[in-house]
Amino acid sequence: MANDIKILQRALDREKIARKQAEKILEDKSRELFDTSLELKEANERLEELIDVKRSELQGVFDNLVDAYVLMDLSGNVLDMNRSAVNLFGYDISEGLNVLKLIYKEDYGYAMTSFNALLTTGSFSDYQARVYTKHKGIRTVHINASIIKNKNGKAIGAQGIVRDITENLTQQRIFEEQKKQLSVIVDNSSLGIALTQFGKIIQTNRAFQNFLGYTEEELKTMSVADISVKEEYEESAENMEKMNSDQIDHFTVNKRYVQKNGSHFWARTSVAAVRNPDRSVKYQVALIDDITEEMEHEKQREILLDNLEKSNKDLQDFAHIVSHDLKSPLRSMNALITWIREDYEEVLDDTAQKSFDMLLKKVDKMDHLITGILKYSSIDKTETSKKPIDLKEVIQDIIDIIFIPDHIKISVTSPLPVVLGDKFRLQQLFQNLLNNAVKYNDKEEGIITVNCENENDFWKFSIEDNGPGISKRYHQKIFQIFQTLDNGKESTGVGLSIVKKIVDMYQGKIWVESEEGLGTTFYFTLKKV
Amino acid sequence: MSLTFLLIEDDEIERLKFARVMQKNNFNHNLIEVENGEEALKILENKDALPDIIFLDLNMPKMNGLEFLRILKSDTSLKYTPVVILSTSNNHNDLKECYETGIAGYLVKPLKYEDYAHKIKCLIEYWSVNEFVNV
Structure with missing residues (x-):
């Protein structure tokens, strides 16, 4: 019995232990369960948060689309x-x-x-x-x-x-319109236009086709070399090479083209590059303009110019030689007259002496005229000496050189410019005018005024005097060579023609305003260079 | 000292003028007159009687003054003889070429005889006091 009790007792103990273990397991499990549910809850919350984020992200995308x-x-x-x-x-x-x-x-x-x-x-x-x-x-x-x-x-x-x-x-419509406009321009342009790529002709306009006598289709199968003269093509090719290596963007050459019928024509050719973003050449656009006629004119012009230069030179040489040959007999005449007067002094009466005097004066006058031709013809319009010349100095020099009687005063009433030109010519110009103003002044108090105004591309000068004046009918004539209003022996009629020639050289104009008895104003312009 | 002048001048009256100036001033110099360069070269062949000075006109028919001057200056025995140009022109190019080739003076003949006489007188007086090379 006691044994049974013991057994029972042990069994009970075991059961107790087992129950305790079971309780412990249960307790553990329920704790785990609790933890898990807690985790689950957290996870859920996180998920909801995530959905919120996504939703608001979506909303953002939605809104900002x-x-x-x-x-x-x-x-x-x-x-x-x-x-x-x-x-x-x-x-x-x-x-x-x-x-x-x-x-x-x-x-x-x-x-x-x-x-x-x-x-x-x-x-x-x-x-x-x-x-x-x-x-x-x-x-x-x-x-x-x-x-x-x-x-x-x-x-x-x-x-x-x-x-x-x-x-x-x-935009697209505008683009299309512009494209259309451009193609109208290109098609109707009198310039030949061609699009080329690596020397191949891609596209041409009507003018280009007309120039060369090929159809559009024919040209599309051809290269630039096919329509170029061989020697000239090489020069173009050199330029093309430079263009390809990005040294130049465009170039212009005058070259000949070979037409379908084999004949040539001259054209000014401008080539421009159309580049890819990497600067490599995508296309070349060539514009050609038939200049055969222009070249013909140019040639004729050169010949004319050449001839003109020659005849100018001849004329100058001629004037030079003639004047010297004319002077030589005058010298002889002067010598012979002088000798007769010397050698026959006792024999010649007063009348004869007077006649010889007049003869000598005429010889002298003739010499002056010839000197005038010489001076006039030696003004060469193509003279190129162009240095800055201070006209203030030039005028002062002239005032110092020429004889000015005490009753005549020359005054300068405005600043005088520095002009580009030839000093000798400019001095000749002013000196002739001032000299006339002084020489012919007939007033008790002679007043001569020099003035200069700035007129765009020109300087406008005036030289005013209070001398005898010039009748209107002579206002043009006075600038012609050998035209003089003075009967005295001093005047040769060359001075104002020289003045005119020099003013012409400086692309200016000269004119005169005058009232008889009151005075004269000469106006002239000189082109600024 | 008496000098010998060679005057090369195609114009008779110009030669008369020169001679008259010498005569009027009683210059005791010897004057040889020729009409052109060719004649002058003949005279100059005689090396024993070379002139002291040559007065040369530039504008002459056939051989002109400048051509004659070039021949003279390229001749070893004649190049020391001073040449004075008597010219009608003061043309810049003529002057330049003459001085480049080698001249001793350049005189422009004036219109008036009195002026001419004065210039020639001065010229002769100047050369009378000069020294010359004896070849």
């Missing part, structure tokens, strides 16, 4: 729009908007067809039509749309991405 986004039910009632959509259409979602209201009248049929396609196929893309907007008027839009289905696969709405392509279309 550059394209307009519209969500609508199957009747076209707008459920949601992003900011771009609001901007585009001008309506707010709260106003309640149906897309039917937006469809442009004439595009209605097309819109309905597209909507049906959307319903049957589940989406459409590249729908392009016009819409009415609240503020901006009619816009052209591009739409991609798709159907939204619930989890049972039933269509519950539609979404569309709308892009305003009005500007693009305008």
